[in-house]
Amino acid sequence: MDHKTSLTQHIAAPAEKVWAVITDIPASAATLSGVKSIQMLTEGAYAEGTRWKETRAMMGRAETVEMWVAQSRPPSQPGGGLASTTVKAVQDGAGYTTHFALAERDGGTDLTVTFAAELLKPTRFSKAMMAVFGPLGMRITRRALAKDLAEIAAKAESL
Template sequence: MSHTTSITRHIHASPERVWSVITDVEGSAQTLSGVQSVQMLSAGPYREGTRWKETRTMMGRSETVEMWVAQAEAPRSTTVKALQNGADYTTRFTLAESSGGTDLTMTFGAALTYPTRISRLMMMLFGRIGMAMTRKALARDLAEIAAKAESPQSA
């Protein structure tokens, strides 16, 4: 059992500029208001296998999750994964050049890794509520990524 949601925003910046913002893992705490801190676990440039721990505030709670890059095709798409509390989380960023800028689509999915009757029931009961809150967080992230990419100071 899984839940997925997707949201797109047009950003007035090139795909390369947007790519540089979304792949700046170390700087994400300065870009995204929901991210409190990032601890890099691997060195080098952003690529498949890059790992970090991200502490994020959501619903008034702070939680640290280990994340990694599962796929990266600059400047077109990247997929970030995390496993936490019996769930497999996937966030995919897709960039498409459009109208002199970039359409950035974020797709977030959550799937149970070892579903039990109780976890399936909880997902059915609270999955939609969780996804509605996730859509709000994704929209905020997209707005903050757009602000950074469109900022003349960060170009």
């Protein structure tokens, strides 16, 4: 059983500026109020394989999760197409995937974030817990993602 949610925010900035914000992992603690700290685990520019530890405040608690870039297609990628990136994490028997897609529209950029959570080795107990608590967790996650999108928009529009 997996849980998935998707939100879109129109940003009055070109895709390159939006991309610059979402891929500046070291600065994300300054951009996103929910992120308390970032510890980079790899060096170099944002690309597939980039890894970091992110500490985020959720439900009054700080949780640190190791994250990595699984896919990266910048706006200037040869061959055109939508710019997008996928970030993954694994914690407490669950896999998390966050996908950002950028589409230019009306002189700005639509930024769509899709978040999915799935149990990696589901048991009867974990399936029951996901059925009971999963919808609440996804509502909380959806609110956090909406706040992240608004903060990404504010930062990109100020560049």
